[in-house]
Structures are given as C-alpha cells and as structure tokens.
Amino acid sequence: MAKENLQQLRQLIAQSAARMMAEDGISDYAYAKKKAGRQAGALDGDVLPSNAEIEEELKLYNALFLSDEQPENLRELRKNALFTMKLLEKFNPYLTGSVLDGTAGLGSETHIHLFADSLKEVEIFLLNQDIPFETNEKTYRVINDGKRDKKGDYRKKVPVFSLEMSTGVIRLSVFEVDEIRVATKRAADGSNAERANIEDVKALLA
Numbered sequence: 001m002a003k004e005n006l007q008q009l010r011q012l013i014a015q016s017a018a019r020m021m022a023e024d025g026i027s028d029y030a031y032a033k034k035k036a037g038r039q040a041g042a043l044d045g046d047v048l049p050s051n052a053e054i055e056e057e058l059k060l061y062n063a064l065f066l067s068d069e070q071p072e073n074l075r076e077l078r079k080n081a082l083f084t085m086k087l088l089e090k091f092n093p094y095l096t097g098s099v100l101d102g103t104a105g106l107g108s109e110t111h112i113h114l115f116a117d118s119l120k121e122v123e124i125f126l127l128n129q130d131i132p133f134e135t136n137e138k139t140y141r142v143i144n145d146g147k148r149d150k151k152g153d154y155r156k157k158v159p160v161f162s163l164e165m166s167t168g169v170i171r172l173s174v175f176e177v178d179e180i181r182v183a184t185k186r187a188a189d190g191s192n193a194e195r196a197n198i199e200d201v202k203a204l205l206a
Contacts (some may be wrong), residue, residue, distance in 0.1 A: 006047060011057075013037050014049035018057035022066060025107030025168055027098065029054055029187050055188040058103050066105070073167075074104050075205065080167050081110050082201045087129070088172070091116045092180060094195035100204075101194060110170045113195060115180045119159050122174050126161060133161045138173055141185040143192075 016036035017029070026032045029051040037048050049057075062070045077099045085093040097111035098104040116122050126133050137157045161172040175182075183192040196204065 009040060009042060009047055010049050010053070013040050013042060013047070014053045014057045015061070016040065017049070017054045018061045021054070021058055021108075022061045022070075022105030023107075025105060025109065027109045027111075051188045055103065058105070062103065062105065069106060070104075073106055074099070074102060076167050077104055077108065077110055078201060078205055080165055080170070081112060082198065082205065084110075084163070084165075084170055084172075085112060085198050085201065088112075088114060088122075088125070089198065090125075091122060091174075092177075092197075093172075094197055095201050096184070096193050096195045100196050100201075107168045109168060110165075112170060112172050113184075114172050114174045115177050116174055117177055119174050122161065122172070126163075131163060133163050136160050136162065138171070140173070141190075142179075143183050143185075 013033060013036045016039060017032035020026045020032045020035065021029075033048050033051075033054060042048065066073075078095075081095050081099055085095065091114040094113045095110070096113055098108050099110045104110075114122060123135075136159075138160045140156050140158055142154050142156055158173045158175060161174070163170045163172065185191070186193045
C-alpha cells in the first residue's frame with residue numbers, strides 16, 4: 001500500500017475510534033483503535049493511529065458534530081463528579097481524565113482518584129451510604145522509584161470501584177495515602193495527567 005494511502009487509512013481509523021469514544025462512551029484508546037482497525041480491515045498494528053492522533057480527532061469530532069450537546073453534557077458530568085467528590089471528601093478525591101480535560105463524549109466514564117489508608121475503608125463507606133458498586137482493577141503508568149519498564153515508568157494495578165450514575169459510570173481508583181504526590185500518565189500522549197480537587201472543579205463550574 002502506498003504511503004499516502006496508508007496515511008489516509010490511519011486517519012480513517014483515528015476518526016472512527018474518535019467517533020466511538022464520543023458517541024458510545026468508550027474511554028479506552030487501545031480498545032477503540034483496535035475495534036476501528038478491525039472494522040477498516042487493518043490487521044497490521046503499524047497502521048493503527050497513536051492515542052494522540054485519536055485525541056485530536058476526538059476534539060474535532062466534538063466541535064463539529066456535538067457542539068450543542070457536548071458542552072452541556074460535559075457540565076453535567078462535572079456536576080456529578082463534584083457531588084461524588086464532596087460525598088467522598090474524606091478520601092482526598094481528585095478528578096482526572098476526559099471529564100476534566102474537556103474531551104468527554106456522551107456517556108463518557110468519569111475518573112476520580114481517591115487516597116485512603118485502606119481499600120476496606122472506602123468499601124465500608126460506600127456500603128454504609130447504600131451506594132451500589134462493582135469492583136475491578138485498572139493499570140496505571142506512574143512515575144515512581146519502583147520497578148520501571150523500558151519507558152522509565154512504573155506500571156501499577158490499582159483497585160477500582162465502579163458506580164452507575166444517571167450520566168454514566170464513575171470509576172473510583174483507590175491509591176495509598178502517600179501516593180497523592182505520585183503522577184499518573186495520560187493514555188493519549190504519556191504526559192503527566194492533570195488532577196483537580198474539589199475547589200478546582202467548583203472553579204470549572206463557576
């Protein structure tokens with residue numbers, strides 16, 4: 001395949017993955033790009049776009065096709081995030097991900113980091129509040145003094161509580177208290193992920 005055709009296919013896959021993330025609430029770049037690649041008949045991993053390319057297409061898609069719905073939907077997601085953060089204030093909650101950076105599509109997941117002495121403490125709190133949840137794990141790439149991979153990052157599995165809300169799923173990743181100063185990495189480009197505390201989110205909504 002000619003280089004120009006390869007680039008066109010790569011862009012097509014990026015646009016398709018961005019549409020899935022915007023419309024279907026998919027937050028996993030790897031899943032979206034692989035699904036879009038399969039639909040385009042591209043089985044070669046070299047053809048698949050980078051996460052950063054998909055993020056650019058996602059911003060463009062939101063601006064072109066969701067210019068009316070997306071800002072109001074984003075505001076609702078942030079309001080629900082703030083409500084949840086206030087409820088969980090004792091665990092030093094920080095908003096992160098697409099709801100914070102503004103790329104969240106319709107039905108996007110909301111990601112909040114908590115910092116607790118123990119996982120059980122958070123679980124008991126949710127149970128006492130009669131908040132239904134599911135548990136799973138998420139792998140984060142963080143800057144740490146521990147074991148490093150070839151990119152110089154430490155991969156850490158973190159327990160996650162998933163809450164079903166009217167606006168979508170809220171995922172609560174529970175870190176240890178002393179990890180509050182440890183930066184996690186953005187999936188899109190590997191840069192340090194931004195985090196916003198309760199006052200920061202209030203300011204976003206003001």
